[in-house]
Amino acid sequence: MKANLDTSIESTVATWPRLRRSMAAALVGVLALTACTSDPGALRVAQDIIEGEFQAGNITEAEHDCMLLVLEDDYPEDDLTRIAELIDSTNEDNVAEGESAAEQLRLDLSACRT
Numbered sequence: 239m240k241a242n243l244d245t246s247i248e249s250t251v252a253t254w255p256r257l258r259r260s261m262a263a264a265l266v267g268v269l270a271l272t273a274c275t276s277d278p279g280a281l282r283v284a285q286d287i288i289e290g291e292f293q294a295g296n297i298t299e300a301e302h303d304c305m306l307l308v309l310e311d312d313y314p315e316d317d318l319t320r321i322a323e324l325i326d327s328t329n330e331d332n333v334a335e336g337e338s339a340a341e342q343l344r345l346d347l348s349a350c351r352t
Contacts, residue, residue, distance in 0.1 A: 279315050279318075280318035280319050280321075280322055281309060284309055284313075285309060288305045288306055300352050301351060301352055304349075304350035305347050305350045308347055308349075308350060312346060313343060313346075317339075321336050324337075325340060
């Protein structure tokens with residue numbers, strides 16, 4: 239049985255403004271949704287979400303740049319795809335591993351907050 243990611247997002251980033259929490263949820267959601275697709279790929283979708291949040295004025299330019307660097311330096315396409323596949327698994331151990339990796343992604347992105 240898969241854990242509810244929304245609950246862990248709320249508890250993990252409770253101090254984030256509402257829009258930043260939404261972005262974190264969207265990034266994790268996109269991982270799950272892109273597990274079986276390769277076009278445009280999890281990395282590109284994550285980059286597009288960050289870009290969209292910046293264009294909407296929900297994150298600063300410094301946060302935008304930092305988040306893109308986190309993705310570029312620490313989360314190559316294969317890693318994001320692997321996280322998505324783990325979360326989408328029917329094996330509880332795999333789901334737990336994927337959720338742990340997604341949690342680390344959220345923490346790494348939250349370090350970009352100014």
